[in-house]
Each structure stands twice: as structure tokens, then as C-alpha cells.
Amino acid sequence: MEHVAQHSDPHYDQEASKMGMWLFIFTELLLFGGLFIVYAIYRFMNPEAFQMAGKELNITIGAINTIILLVSSMTIAMSTSSLQKKNKGLTVLLLEITIILAVIFLINKYFEWGVKFDHGIWPGSEHLLNDLGKGEILFFGLYFVMTGLHALHIVVGLVIIVVALNKIQKGTVNADRPSLLENAGLYWHLVDLIWIFLFPLFYLIH
């Protein structure tokens, strides 16, 4: 409404947007929480198959992706600080680095999934259904669902960061109104955090 737009400043409540973001993060945690429960139950029921199937995954790519996400979490946190210090150039640069790192993560993921497809492993593939046991079917089913949903969150996070970057360049997100960047940062940390759990659960536990 026109009226609200004119008086938008008194309606600006930084605490409220931060609280809203935290609540949204709770819902995301519970979304993945459901998947973690499913994972835990099936791992408990099929310990050996999960162990064998886990060896199929490439620890090196997983480790590289972990490092990439951790560094990107650092750069977006640094961009928040530099926005507070009113250093616009550095903020933009750090966000650009974050975006590049996120894209590299997705490219790695693409190749990682590609290798699985080459080996005939995808949900419902003939090789999976005919040659491998039920535990392996569940492991790879969950692997594709959970890393796929996580990758989707990376894409969403990317979009939010691009929007924030755009608004910082325009000046509508600035040291006095940093909510969008701060929330983008919170969301990105969440995406990072979920990966921190996915990586050991799928790649490392043998």
C-alpha cells in the first residue's frame, strides 16, 4: 500500500526480521531433522550395508566441498562486519567470493553425482535395484535425497545472496539497514551447518 511505503522507516524493525529468520531456521532444522531420523533408523537397521555403500563415496571431493562451504561461511560473515564498518567495496568483494565458492560447490556436486550416474547408481536404477541389497538402496536413496535437498538450499542461498549484493550496490541495504545481508548470512550458515552433518554421516563413518 502506498501509505505503508511512505512511512516504511518507522515500520523497520531489525530485531523482528532477525527473529523471523531464526524461526525460519528452526523450521529448516526440523525439515532436515525428519530426514536425519529416517537416516538414523535405517542405518541402525542396516549397519553393514550402509558401511559398504559409504565407501563408494569420494571422501576427497566431500572434504574439498566442506572446506569450500566453511570458507564461504567465513567470507559472508566478514562481509557483514565490513558493511557495519561502511566499507562498501570490501563488502561487495567478499560477497562475490562467497558466490563463486557456492558455484564451485555446486560444480563439484555435479561431477560427484555424474560419477554415480556413470556407475549406474541413481534412485530406481536397474543396477541399484537388481545387483545391490536393500540396505544399499536405502543408503543411496537417502544420499541423493539429502544431498539433493541440500544442494537446493545452496541454490536458494545463492539467490538470496545475489539479491543482497544487488541491494548493497544500490545502497538500499546499508550499515543502518543491514537486515537482508544479516539474514542471508544466517541462512548461509544454516546451509553450511547442515553440510557439516551430512559429510560425516555419508562419507566418513565406516
Next chain:
Amino acid sequence: MQTATHPSNEVSYLDYKGKYKGIFGWIFSTDHKRIGLLYMYSMLVMFVVGVGLGLAMKLELIAPGKTIMDPGTYNAVFTVHGVIMIFMIVIPGLPAVFGNFFLPIMIGAKDVSFPKLNLLSWYFYVAGALLVISSVLFGNGTPDTGWTFYAPYSFKSGTNLLPAIFGAFVLGFSSILTGLNFIVTIHRMRAPGMTWFKMPLFPWSLYGTAWIQLLATPVVGITLVLVALERIFNIGVFDPALGGDPILYQHLFWIYSHPAVYVMILPAMGAISEIIPTFSQKHIFGYRAIIASTLAIAFVGYFVWGHHMFTSGMSGTAQYTFSILTFIVAIPSAIKVFNWISTMHKGSINPEAPFLWAVSFIFVFMIGGFSGLVLGALAANVHVHDTAFVVAHFHFIVFGGVGFAFFGAIHYWFPKMFGRMYDKVWAKVGWAFFTVGFLTLYSPMFYLGMMGMPRRYYDYLPEFHAANILSSLGSWVMTFGLLIVVINLFRSAKNGPIAEMNPWNSKTLEWTVPSPPPLENFDEIPVYGEKDGPYEY
């Protein structure tokens, strides 16, 4: 009382002309009051469809054998009836309509914290509703799994289930965003001086509800995603042929869907807690006890889901635990009933339509609640599991609870929402037909269930005929009452006599603003003093 000073506050929210004209002034409006009405009208459309399907089922059951539909159609009809009524009517019901409309006014705010997000959640609601409808109109076959989408049938059934599942997911998103908005609004936008324990009880119930919406809905969201992926890709998590466990689906589904029952009933209880003191002209009895019981229900409600699965295969320990927790969750509900009755004691009772709806709410809610204890007891549950008894129980709670509270709330707040009063005689006539019809429709199902008539069949044994005739007759009487209520309200919204600002002499803040309220509700944000309170009669 108020002289409008803001240019936007000179006219009511109904007459306000913003940037957009006509219908766009509504569907692009971020005004919480208009969004509340958008929800109400879209719900009404879906409700008419749901009631129609319910009537069709009752007509089918008026005689044994095929009456108007074959078994497959009957399965589709109860599925779509359930999906519409649960996901589109009773879960959003009171929070989306009256919560949106009155939460900001009752806590002395100009709007919710995130008005645009609020509008977005209505868009999600409409998108979800359209998806579910598309599963009926297109594809090969209407969904026939029941509203619970139980595995493995939900990915084995050849019917057009994907849009329905995706629609339920999107509706969940709408619910989450509304809950998130309300929590932040209640934390951040209460009027100066309105401490937590001076907040009216309807906002308190919305607060408890919002936490359930926020924390339980994502679990069913991911569960529905898994079922959809199971259908498309055969990922195996719920498919026993691929190593998955269909019982796990039931657990995940009810981890949300039982708390969802409290999403339905808590705001209903909140509305009743506003109506009873107003029409008794007396301070609510046990204000803090009602708040504590609201929060207790919201909390304990997370841990009772297993009582839907007593016959599905659970360990004895799990069964005992879920059974005892189910009994415990009945205690706070009973506390509320005692508080409402005590509020009426020695009050100046004014038996207007909202009060009649509220009192009959208590009556049907108690029947629903006690029959819930029958189902929560392990031995009795095995006897009546999946019978008409269960159908009677949850219709007494869900339709009796939410429906009666919704009609009580609309008759209570109607003069504020539209600035006009309804015809009070017709309102009471409608209530009488509805209540008699309701009891005639659902009470025989308790008997039928005890005698062993299973639910979800289009046919039954001849000995169940008499009670089924009675039940079908009740469905017509109830629908007749419903028609009177709805027509009376529609006519009065246009032509009713102009209502006073505070026709019921209520003490909460929404009655201090003009009827209908102006765009930003208040010219000056009200300040709560030391001695002010929502129920100081």
C-alpha cells in the same frame, strides 16, 4: 471516541482506496484485515465443496449397498473431503481468518510484523488449494488414499496423487509462514504496557498454536516430499520391497498431524475464552491457568502421536507410554472447561448467538474429549479402532470444536468486521438447527462404531441400517442450519443495521476502534496502564 487524524484512517479498511482498484485492491493488499477476509472467502468456497462431499457420503450410507456411487468413487470422495476439510479449513481456520484480522488489533498494533509475508502466505494457500483441486480435475483418477496418504498405497495407487501431495506441502508452507509472522508480531508489537500477562487469551492461544505450526509442519512437509519422491524415483524409504518401512511413514506423518489437531483446537479455545467473559460480563476465571494449559497442550501434544498407531505394530512400552501421555493431554483441556464454567458462575449471562455457540462448543467438545479417552485406552482402542466411533470422535472435536468456535467467533466479531449487526433471531434459529442436526448426524456413529461398523466403506451390514438413516437425516438438518447462518451473515454484511462500536460491552482493545476499523487500526498506539487488563469488568 476517536477523531481520525491520519489521512488513511478517515475511512474504514473496507472503503479505503489504495494504489489498486477493485479486486486488485484486495489481492494485492497487505492489510491484515483484508487478508483475513481473503482467507475467509477462499475458505468458504472450499468449505462448500467439502460439505457437498460430506453430504454425498451420508446419502450413499442411507441404505446398504450401492445408493448413489460405487466403492471407488466413495474412496475418492472421503479422500478429497478429508484433504479439503483438514488442510484448507480447520488447520488455517481460526488463525488465518480471526488471527489475521484481530491479533494486531487486540495487542494494539497497526499490522503484523511482516505484512508482505502475510499476503504471500495467502498466495501459498490459494496455490495449494488449486493444486489439490487439479488432482481431482485432471489425470487418471481422483486420489483415493484417504487424507493421511498412508504408505505404501500412496505410491502404489494409480490415481493422480502427486498434485494433491504437493498441494498439501504448499498449504503447510502457508501455515508455517502465518505461524512465524504471529510469533514475531506477538513478541515485537504488543502495545506499550501490555505485558505478557495482560495479553488477551485469543492472542495467547495463537501464540501456542504458532509454535506448533512452526515446529511440526516441516516434519510432515519432508514426509510428503519423501512420498512424492518414492512415487517418482523409487527411492525406497517407505517401500518394503526396497527395504523401507511403511510404519515409519505413519510415525512421521502423525508427529505432525497429531499436533495439527491442537493447531485446530487451540485458537478455537482462545475464541471461546474471549466470548465467555464478554457474555458473562465477568473477569475470566483462572486467566493464568488458561495460559498455562494452552502452553501445556502445545507442548504435550507433540508426544502423543503414537495413539494413532496402537494396532500398527509398536512395542508394548511404546503403547503404554503413548496411552498415558494421551490421558495427560486431556488434563489441560479439562482445566479450560472448568475455567469457562466458573467464569459463567454468578455472571450476568447475556444469551446472544455467540454465547450459544460457545456453550454448545463446550458441550460437543466434552463429548469429543471423553470419547478421545476411550480411544486413548489401549484395550478399548483395539475394539473400536478404524470404526465409525473414530469418525464420530474426531468430528465432535474437529468439526464440533473448530466449527462451533468459528461460528461463535464470527457472530462475536461480525459487528466489528463489517460495521453492521446481523439478524439476531435468525442467528439463533440457524444455531438451533445446526446443533440439533450436528448431534443427530454424529451421535449415531458412536453407537455404530461400538457395534462394529468399520469406517471408509461405502456399504454396511443390514443391522446398521436404522442408525445410518438417522445420521443421514441429521446431515440434512445440519446443512439447513448452516445455510440459515451463512445467508443471514451475508445479507447482514450488506443490509444489516449499523452496529455500535462496542455492542457487547467487551473490554479487549479491538472494541475501542471504530467499526469497521480504519486501515491502520489506531491513530495513536494505545498504552496499557498499571490497572488495565483485557477482562476488567
